[in-house]
Amino acid sequence: MAMFARPLLAALLLPAFLLSAASAADSKNNPADQLVTLINSNRTASKASTVSDNQGLGCIALQYIKAYEGQCDQVDDKKPMESSFTDTFAPTCGVQATTLSKITGRLVGCQSKYVSPAEAFDILVNDAKGLQILHSKNHTEVGAAVSGTDGGGPYFWCVLFSDGKPTTSFKVDGEVPKTAIHPGCFSGNNDDCMGPTNGAISINAGASWLVAALLFAVACAFAL
Numbered sequence: 001m002a003m004f005a006r007p008l009l010a011a012l013l014l015p016a017f018l019l020s021a022a023s024a025a026d027s028k029n030n031p032a033d034q035l036v037t038l039i040n041s042n043r044t045a046s047k048a049s050t051v052s053d054n055q056g057l058g059c060i061a062l063q064y065i066k067a068y069e070g071q072c073d074q075v076d077d078k079k080p081m082e083s084s085f086t087d088t089f090a091p092t093c094g095v096q097a098t099t100l101s102k103i104t105g106r107l108v109g110c111q112s113k114y115v116s117p118a119e120a121f122d123i124l125v126n127d128a129k130g131l132q133i134l135h136s137k138n139h140t141e142v143g144a145a146v147s148g149t150d151g152g153g154p155y156f157w158c159v160l161f162s163d164g165k166p167t168t169s170f171k172v173d174g175e176v177p178k179t180a181i182h183p184g185c186f187s188g189n190n191d192d193c194m195g196p197t198n199g200a201i202s203i204n205a206g207a208s209w210l211v212a213a214l215l216f217a218v219a220c221a222f223a224l
């Protein structure tokens with residue numbers, strides 16, 4: 001029995017090791033960053049330049065979502081007042097008011113369920129107008145955000161583009177205040193923000209189940 005158990009154990013543990021190594025390497029556990037990656041690869045495929053990910057603009061995209069107060073049906077025809085950028089979004093994010101730059105495009109979507117960044121991309125860019133916004137040569141930088149509402153749906157996605165200079169626009173004083181972050185995720189700040197409390201569901205949930213299943217299998221192997 002012992003002779004069989006060891007290779008069996010190794011065979012069962014190896015995938016578990018590989019899985020945990022893979023998730024450790026994936027430090028950007030952030031659906032907003034993943035959406036920016038999709039935006040840039042789609043832009044470059046259409047010969048548009050990449051846009052740089054600006055955390056100040058990303059944080060503002062998150063406050064932009066919060067302005068809807070969970071009202072999904074308003075995303076298509078209403079948008080927050082322009083004055084909100086200077087009055088609330090920038091101060092909440094610690095963005096210096098003098099560094100606010102022009103918004104050259106916006107994509108906003110809302111879904112009752114949490115979807116993957118790839119699905120969100122398809123929802124945000126679902127017609128010719130969306131594609132024109134996505135590919136516009138006017139943009140130099142981007143900020144993206146996703147957030148649920150009160151720990152569940154609906155889930156909002158927002159992408160803001162600007163023509164500001166990435167190094168000098170939407171500049172954050174020190175760090176983005178914690179109160180500006182949760183719940184929700186925004187791009188450009190390396191925030192590891194997966195998890196139900198942040199309004200985004202962990203993509204690792206599947207992997208955790210697999211590890212749990214493997215450990216269960218290991219336990220069974222010992223029990224034999």
Ligand SMILES: *[C@@H]1O[C@H](CO)[C@@H](O)[C@H](O)[C@H]1NC(C)=O
Pocket residue numbers: 041042045046121122125126131
């Ligand atoms: C870019 O996105 C549009 C809209 O979703 C899609 O139709 C197109 O195939 C994408 N291009 C590439 C190269 O993925």
Ligand SMILES: *[C@@H]1O[C@H](CO)[C@@H](O)[C@H](O)[C@H]1NC(C)=O
Pocket residue numbers: 104132133136137138
């Ligand atoms: C780019 O900016 C110019 C000037 O503001 C504007 O007229 C044009 O419509 C913009 N292009 C796109 C694709 O948004």
